[in-house]
Amino acid sequence: MKGVLVARLDNMTERKNAAGPQDNQRATQLVAPGEDLGDSEGHELGHGVIAIDGRIRATKNGRVNVNGNTISIEPRRTAYVPRPGDLVIGYIEGCTNNIWFVDIGAPFNAILPMSLGPSKADFGGTRSVIDIGEAILCRVQEVEETHSSVVTMKGMGLRKIRSGAVENIDPHLLGRLIGKQGKALRQLKEESECRVIVGDNGRLWIDGDFNGTLEVRNRLRSLTAEAKAVTLGGVA
Amino acid sequence: MGYGDVQMIDANGIRNDGRKAGDVRPISIELGVVPVADGSCRMKWGTNDVIAAIYGPMEAHPRKIQRQDRAVLDVRYNMAPFSTSDRIRPGFNRRSREISKVTAEALESVVMLELYPRSKIRVEIEIICAEAGTRCVGLTAASVALAHAGIPMTDIVVSVASGKINDVVVCDLNKAEDNYGEADLPMGVLPNSGELVFLQMDGDLSPEEFQEAWDYNMNAAMVIHDYCVEALKTGRYPQ
Numbered sequence: 001m002k003g004v005l006v007a008r009l010d011n012m013t014e015r016k017n018a019a020g021p022q023d024n025q026r027a028t029q030l031v032a033p034g035e036d037l038g039d040s041e042g043h044e045l046g047h048g049v050i051a052i053d054g055r056i057r058a059t060k061n062g063r064v065n066v067n068g069n070t071i072s073i074e075p076r077r078t079a080y081v082p083r084p085g086d087l088v089i090g091y092i093e094g095c096t097n098n099i100w101f102v103d104i105g106a107p108f109n110a111i112l113p114m115s116l117g118p119s120k121a122d123f124g125g126t127r128s129v130i131d132i133g134e135a136i137l138c139r140v141q142e143v144e145e146t147h148s149s150v151v152t153m154k155g156m157g158l159r160k161i162r163s164g165a166v167e168n169i170d171p172h173l174l175g176r177l178i179g180k181q182g183k184a185l186r187q188l189k190e191e192s193e194c195r196v197i198v199g200d201n202g203r204l205w206i207d208g209d210f211n212g213t214l215e216v217r218n219r220l221r222s223l224t225a226e227a228k229a230v231t232l233g234g235v236a
Numbered sequence: 237m238g239y240g241d242v243q244m245i246d247a248n249g250i251r252n253d254g255r256k257a258g259d260v261r262p263i264s265i266e267l268g269v270v271p272v273a274d275g276s277c278r279m280k281w282g283t284n285d286v287i288a289a290i291y292g293p294m295e296a297h298p299r300k301i302q303r304q305d306r307a308v309l310d311v312r313y314n315m316a317p318f319s320t321s322d323r324i325r326p327g328f329n330r331r332s333r334e335i336s337k338v339t340a341e342a343l344e345s346v347v348m349l350e351l352y353p354r355s356k357i358r359v360e361i362e363i364i365c366a367e368a369g370t371r372c373v374g375l376t377a378a379s380v381a382l383a384h385a386g387i388p389m390t391d392i393v394v395s396v397a398s399g400k401i402n403d404v405v406v407c408d409l410n411k412a413e414d415n416y417g418e419a420d421l422p423m424g425v426l427p428n429s430g431e432l433v434f435l436q437m438d439g440d441l442s443p444e445e446f447q448e449a450w451d452y453n454m455n456a457a458m459v460i461h462d463y464c465v466e467a468l469k470t471g472r473y474p475q
Contacts, residue, residue, distance in 0.1 A: 031469075032464070032468040034346075034392055034428040057428070059388040061468045107293040146353050147352065147354060148354075
């Protein structure tokens with residue numbers, strides 16, 4: 001291999017026209033809001049970026065993702081924003097004669113009308129069906145422009161949660177928890193012998209024996225710690 | 237005579253704390269200091285020590301403050317009773333109300349509020365130790381904390397004050413310079429676009445002095461912006 005140039009730290013070029021990963025074009029580049037990400041022409045804008053005067057600007061703190069010609073940012077922290085069709089776990093926060101108000105972890109409480117509830121209830125009998133403080137597995141039916149949303153309990157597997165535990169994880173870490181084609185999640189379910197249902201709002205319903213639940217909890221904790229270490233120490 | 241005869245800068249241009257006219261006090265930034273908050277930042281700037289915490293976006297209460305097309309920023313700047321040698325009476329006062337208002341207006345120009353209609357973003361700025369320029373530290377810490385909370389923003393606001401002492405324009409006034417100096421010019425700058433989002437002035441400056449103070453502020457803001465970006469990337473500055 002004599003004479004063949006091997007990439008090492010001491011012989012890397014600082015020229016910006018050299019091929020290969022460069023300081024400002026690395027796929028895992030970390031950015032802060034307002035940072036310039038180059039010319040916007042020929043690029044599709046994904047999550048966390050906007051175009052101002054023909055330049056792409058980051059609007060979030062996170063990692064730059066370049067997928068084809070789409071530029072997006074994988075944010076470090078994010079609030080859950082509901083979308084129609086999301087499977088979510090919510091807590092009942094209040095109710096009127098025919099509506100439940102559900103905390104789904106979004107900026108606004110969702111509403112669950114009696115017509116979309118789990119069973120037939122008399123007018124004024126909402127609390128006898130699902131009481132305040134109880135957890136439910138539901139699906140987002142509709143999200144308005146003003147962010148108010150409607151959830152439904154009509155559908156396969158949607159129910160009141162009567163057993164097990166509900167745990168939280170940051171919504172942007174769900175991808176890591178689930179893995180490619182659900183591989184990591186399947187493995188976790190097999191190892192812990194627990195039923196694990198993952199809501200898109202970052203809440204998980206874990207149903208199983210004590211040791212299994214503990215195992216899932218530890219996995220969630222290590223996942224959060226891992227994500228923090230990666231973003232803080234640049235281990236990735 | 238009075239305060240005017242206090243000598244705060246010597247013939248060689250060295251200030252009473254050893255800095256030159258354009259120098260900024262040492263800065264350190266730490267993120268995630270309030271684990272229950274959605275985003276938080278502790279900024280030490282000279283002897284100033286400020287914690288900013290962000291909660292939200294959440295439903296805006298009371299309902300009358302809701303805006304149908306955008307979120308509102310609920311900024312609360314507060315000095316801890318023990319933050320200065322004179323005890324500060326707890327609670328909102330005229331000064332903290334004013335600073336909360338100008339901070340909210342400066343942040344409104346960068347936060348993409350239209351993405352969260354009818355919501356509220358709570359920004360809490362607590363001054364733990366005050367020396368001089370707490371409004372600048374508070375504003376900078378709040379914008380770093382907002383970025384840490386994952387709130388979409390077009391830029392980070394960096395705020396810094398320059399002023400005049402013994403007829404010399406200097407950058408980043410310390411307590412003595414702030415108390416006995418002739419003028420004070422705090423500014424909030426968007427470093428990526430060079431835009432100005434916050435400007436106040438206390439005292440008199442000639443147009444030339446104003447320009448000089450402006451240039452000091454702009455240069456200092458660029459440097460402090462680099463610190464903020466590094467803190468956002470690695471969790472703290474300096475490492």
